Amino acid sequence: MIQLRGIDRTFGTTQVLHDVSFDIHPGRMTGFVGANGAGKTTTMRILLGVLEPSAGTVEVDGAPMSADYRARIGYMPEERGLYPKMPIDDQLVYLARLHGLDAKLARRRALDLLERLGLGDRHHDTLESLSLGNQQRAQIAAALVHDPAALVLDEPFSGLDPMAVEVTLEVLRDVARTGAPVLFSSHQLDVVERLCDELVIIGDGRVRAAGTREDIRAAHTSPEWRLVTTGDAGWVRDAVGVEVVDLAGGEVRFTATDEAAADRVLSQAVERGGVRAFSPVTRPLTEIFQEVVR
């Protein structure tokens, strides 16, 4: 497990990270969400040792992250980066060797990976001669070529067509399945909501919420229900243990202290007749996000 503990970072006189702490669990996909400028990229750079924190530590299973462990993280920066005029297989071999693989193994892995990502017949083309989608695949290969023990990806899905999103996703899931912790940032909340096991929401350099989707929902919503009847639903206001959030004719949204209170509202509604709908309300993460980063 990778643990960030109390990370601060200051650029000049501006403090961009305040006491950032969260965990990235092995075998799980952790989404890192925040508005532009919230501190995602800085946090990731510190995690990779590209930047030094002003305070705080990055740990692995309780001990400070070693340089050896760091060298085994696969990283994909937000601004994609590979050499435009160098054949992609050579670039992958170069990166793998800088990560400690010997030249022969590096080449074998590079070719395997390109094959797997559908670039087998383009393996000796220069990056700039590839289409954008294929460049993106080469970029993913660059993060995976040294057989990473963990993955950190900055906005891996931005600018991708739906096909490429699926390909990328499949690869990331495969890595997570081997027990590697995977962290990726995104500002596309719907994507994150669909893909992530865990979620870290950052706003203005502070962690606003962290945990599983369910944890975050539970922490940021009191349970709500929605009832639709044919008649006027104003009577719900007088029900015991219930508070109305929104009322419009036959439709009402209310919170209840417990399930029993909600059930009582339903039985009353059935007695009055004309129930069209009754269901718990799930708040979309987007709504929670808007609320916590404010």
Next chain:
Amino acid sequence: MSTASPTGHVHAASRVPFWRAVGIVAQREIMVNLRSKAYLISAAIVLLGALAAVIFSSVGPQLFQSTTTVAVVAQTEQAVSSLPDTEVTVVDDADEARDLVAAEEVDAAVLPGDGPSGILVIGEREAPEGLIGALSLSPEVELLDPSAPNPGILYLISLGFGLVFMMASMSFGYGIAGSVVEEKQTRIVEILLASVPAKALLAGKIIGNSLLAFVQIALIAAVVLIGGAVTDNSVIVDGLGTPIAWFVLLFTVGFVLMASLFAAAAAMVSRSEDLGSTTTPIMMLVMLPYFAIIFFNSNPVALQIMSYVPFSAPVAVPMRAYLGAMEWWEGLLSFGIVLAATALVVTFAGRVYERSLLRTGKPVKLREALR
């Protein structure tokens, strides 16, 4: 798309050791250059240029030597036939000689004259100076230092050292700058920094490019020396061996100095379009020794000063060695100065490089980079 795991059991055991990373980076720098047609072609052109210069300096003077054809009559034949570089045509009388000059079949004619010299020289449009000089009575001349360097040759040699120094520094300096800014512009530098320290990157770039520059300079030196020996060029064979050795030695160290400055300057900008803003001062440093050596190629005091300035020492020391105006230990002192300056500049450049590498946007100010 297969569902097989992308991670086999090939985990690299640990982080790459510093010098191994340096080696891998240097290897890439060299390969990229050797695969570039532009690099190979320009290297070949420079070598051919050096070869052409050697051949020209050996064979060239003969091309400009010409014999003067002179028409004479019997009375003047003896006076002219003993002169060097003249070809004598004996004619019957003065009129025939004049006709030959007018028809441009000979360059001049020498006839008996009424003046105090007793000789009349006939030319077509202008007086044939060489012939007149040869026929005149010259005072005796005593040369105190007959082997003193010919200013023309001094100029050519200083031009040669200056040009090679400037061109190699510029082309490889810009090579390094381009490679640094390319990594910054494409952001691959972030991936690289996640696996190796910035200092290893910088060292690899400098070492890779310095090796290439050294090989190119050594090749040029070899072409000049071997070419000189083959064409039996006395200027090269007698006097240039030691100066060239000094040049290669000092250039190799001095190039590391230039290369680290170029790398640091390039790290301060984010786009190759902005390179000019930070590399211009360094260009000046590269060009100054070139002009200085051409102006001061025979001024011993200026040369002495230049040989103790790290930027100009690589051209000034060989020049002094050629003039024989330098003790061997003075060369070593210059070498020591260049070495010390290089160590200092590399440390400074390393700091600037490391701190500017991840900054994007406007060019980084030097003060910010060093803070």
